[in-house]
Amino acid sequence: TKTGIRVLSGDHIDADIVIAATGLNLQILGGASISVDGKPVDLSQRFVYKGLMLDDIPNMALCIGYTNASWTLRADLSSLYVCRFLKHMIANKYTKAVPRCNHSEVEPRPLLNLNSGYIQRATSTLPRQGSADPWYLRNNYVFDWFSMKFGGLTDKIEFS
Numbered sequence: 092t093k094t095g096i097r098v099l100s101g102d103h104i105d106a107d108i109v110i111a112a113t114g115l116n117l118q119i120l121g122g123a124s125i126s127v128d129g130k131p132v133d134l135s136q137r138f139v140y141k142g143l144m145l146d147d148i149p150n151m152a153l154c155i156g157y158t159n160a161s162w163t164l165r166a167d168l169s170s171l172y173v174c175r176f177l178k179h180m181i182a183n184k185y186t187k188a189v190p191r192c193n194h195s196e197v198e199p200r201p202l203l204n205l206n207s208g209y210i211q212r213a214t215s216t217l218p219r220q221g222s223a224d225p226w227y228l229r230n231n232y233v234f235d236w237f238s239m240k241f242g243g244l245t246d247k248i249e250f251s
Contacts, residue, residue, distance in 0.1 A: 115209040116212065116213070117210065119153075119213075141238075145190065153169075154170075191247055197226050203217070225246055
């Protein structure tokens, strides 16, 4: 109406300004297209490795934050791990690192454990998490801190 909103019950809510929004459309990597050796990669068919890499995509890291705590807590841990990982690559003279997932051994699960509309709308386009390490996102800062700071760097990684 000119002075507000009339809801289904017939009630009128006065408002000076009404903003209609259709919702957020979530995009992994800001919608960037990824290709490996000139072939496009369907990110929805990839598994997230330790919450920061994607299987079969070399030399790439990203941040999947917490959904039960501050996103930046996980971002800090991801950057810590990536620095350790790069030092390992340099020390061993590796130039390429690729997480490798046997998809037949991992049960796919949605990447984010939220029921929000914007998450549900994006689920079919997001990478997946798996049912077991290192493809499973714990959402546990204390466990992740220990794992990112002291955990192994080579599990399910193909180096060259």
